[in-house]
Amino acid sequence: MISKIYEILSRSPIFRDISPEKIEEMVTRFRYNIRTYKKGNTITLRGEPCEELMIVIKGTVKGEMIDFKGKAIEIEMISAPRPLAPAFLFGKHNRFPVDVVASEEVVLLSIPKSSLINIFQSNATVLNNFLNIISDRTQFLSDKLWFISFKSIKEKIAHYILSLLKKGKNTVMLPKNQQELSEFFGVTRPSLSRVFAELEKENILFYDRRKIIIKDRDKLNEILKEDL
Amino acid sequence: MISKIYEILSRSPIFRDISPEKIEEMVTRFRYNIRTYKKGNTITLRGEPCEELMIVIKGTVKGEMIDFKGKAIEIEMISAPRPLAPAFLFGKHNRFPVDVVASEEVVLLSIPKSSLINIFQSNATVLNNFLNIISDRTQFLSDKLWFISFKSIKEKIAHYILSLLKKGKNTVMLPKNQQELSEFFGVTRPSLSRVFAELEKENILFYDRRKIIIKDRDKLNEILKEDL
Numbered sequence: 001m002i003s004k005i006y007e008i009l010s011r012s013p014i015f016r017d018i019s020p021e022k023i024e025e026m027v028t029r030f031r032y033n034i035r036t037y038k039k040g041n042t043i044t045l046r047g048e049p050c051e052e053l054m055i056v057i058k059g060t061v062k063g064e065m066i067d068f069k070g071k072a073i074e075i076e077m078i079s080a081p082r083p084l085a086p087a088f089l090f091g092k093h094n095r096f097p098v099d100v101v102a103s104e105e106v107v108l109l110s111i112p113k114s115s116l117i118n119i120f121q122s123n124a125t126v127l128n129n130f131l132n133i134i135s136d137r138t139q140f141l142s143d144k145l146w147f148i149s150f151k152s153i154k155e156k157i158a159h160y161i162l163s164l165l166k167k168g169k170n171t172v173m174l175p176k177n178q179q180e181l182s183e184f185f186g187v188t189r190p191s192l193s194r195v196f197a198e199l200e201k202e203n204i205l206f207y208d209r210r211k212i213i214i215k216d217r218d219k220l221n222e223i224l225k226e227d228l
Numbered sequence: 229m230i231s232k233i234y235e236i237l238s239r240s241p242i243f244r245d246i247s248p249e250k251i252e253e254m255v256t257r258f259r260y261n262i263r264t265y266k267k268g269n270t271i272t273l274r275g276e277p278c279e280e281l282m283i284v285i286k287g288t289v290k291g292e293m294i295d296f297k298g299k300a301i302e303i304e305m306i307s308a309p310r311p312l313a314p315a316f317l318f319g320k321h322n323r324f325p326v327d328v329v330a331s332e333e334v335v336l337l338s339i340p341k342s343s344l345i346n347i348f349q350s351n352a353t354v355l356n357n358f359l360n361i362i363s364d365r366t367q368f369l370s371d372k373l374w375f376i377s378f379k380s381i382k383e384k385i386a387h388y389i390l391s392l393l394k395k396g397k398n399t400v401m402l403p404k405n406q407q408e409l410s411e412f413f414g415v416t417r418p419s420l421s422r423v424f425a426e427l428e429k430e431n432i433l434f435y436d437r438r439k440i441i442i443k444d445r446d447k448l449n450e451i452l453k454e455d456l
């Protein structure tokens with residue numbers, strides 16, 4: 001097994017573009033651990049400090065959360081040769097976001113933070129790989145957050161306007177200005193403005209300050225139907 | 229000004245715990261730039277590649293987005309000695325997420341990615357600081373995303389159950405199982421389960437498979453009112 005480890009690690013995103021020989025040289029120079037887990041073993045619990053970079057060498061682990069009724073809910077499967085939660089190793093709240101359980105027999109290589117810093121300083125490629133992995137994660141979350149909050153604000157605004165719209169009318173005078181509206185919805189002004197602009201772009205409404213002219217009431221209703 | 233730069237940088241989160249003398253030694257060893265912008269100058273545009281770490285040395289910049297009507301909407305103000313978008317420097321999509329404009333006379337120190345990697349390799353403290361900064365960002369976004377999607381799913385479920393609830397009744401038999409429901413709402417099963425568990429914990433309802441017993445209809449209604 002040991003001889004194959006560096007071959008496997010060379011396929012891991014952390015060690016991308018580095019030869020198995022070079023990886024062996026780097027990893028064995030500093031402190032590291034290899035641990036084996038049987039199927040069903042708990043590897044770590046949500047909230048435990050994350051002090052080592054763990055890389056799956058063999059098998060698959062699952063990230064789980066326990067629901068209110070004590071039932072385990074699977075969040076994510078991570079197979080060899082992927083690392084576990086690399087974006088949770090540094091930072092002020094470096095704790096595992098989920099429970100991690102072995103789905104089958106699992107071998108993990110663990111590199112303590114201090115050894116990892118040594119490896120980063122000895123090899124710019126590993127450092128770049130790691131920075132790319134966690135930056136990708138941040139950028140993915142940032143996009144997703146933008147998309148979700150945008151969708152949710154759109155639904156709120158549609159609901160609000162429809163609730164103010166009198167039967168047979170197609171004009172609404174908003175009782176609040178944009179600043180008050182954003183506070184009312186608990187969102188930032190830029191997000192609110194962006195949603196109004198999008199509704200106008202989609203030809204659903206036209207707005208001028210507080211005055212809203214509905215151009216397509218069916219489409220406005222549809223936004224709420226997408227909700228369910 | 230030049231003599232004061234390293235004093236200012238020593239207060240930046242990037243150079244935390246490093247003396248001005250040491251910072252000067254590190255930064256001047258590699259390629260870097262100092263640029264001055266007048267009030268209102270555009271420093272970079274949303275979507276431009278982010279290839280240098282920019283740190284505000286003097287003044288304040290604002291992150292802006294342009295709305296549909298061509299109006300600039302302010303997203304964030306960044307003052308000396310903070311870095312600009314450090315989590316967007318590495319990764320596959322290393323582009324600025326917003327336009328950056330000088331709010332007053334601004335001096336920026338820019339360190340190209342390659343120089344930054346050199347600095348990281350020569351000083352473990354700077355490396356740790358940078359990893360902490362971008363990991364904090366990821367963890368913040370991850371928590372926020374969890375919270376927002378949770379809140380939005382809760383509203384959807386409340387809306388859905390209330391729409392099925394017949395007048396005078398307090399029991400609903402859901403026409404879909406949890407798997408079908410999660411597909412219907414476009415959310416993951418773990419998130420759905422967590423929301424149902426929370427509703428039970430708050431004594432709003434009790435559930436057993438598809439059967440829902442409403443224990444507090446007013447509170448269920450309130451979830452939708454929070455929406456506006």
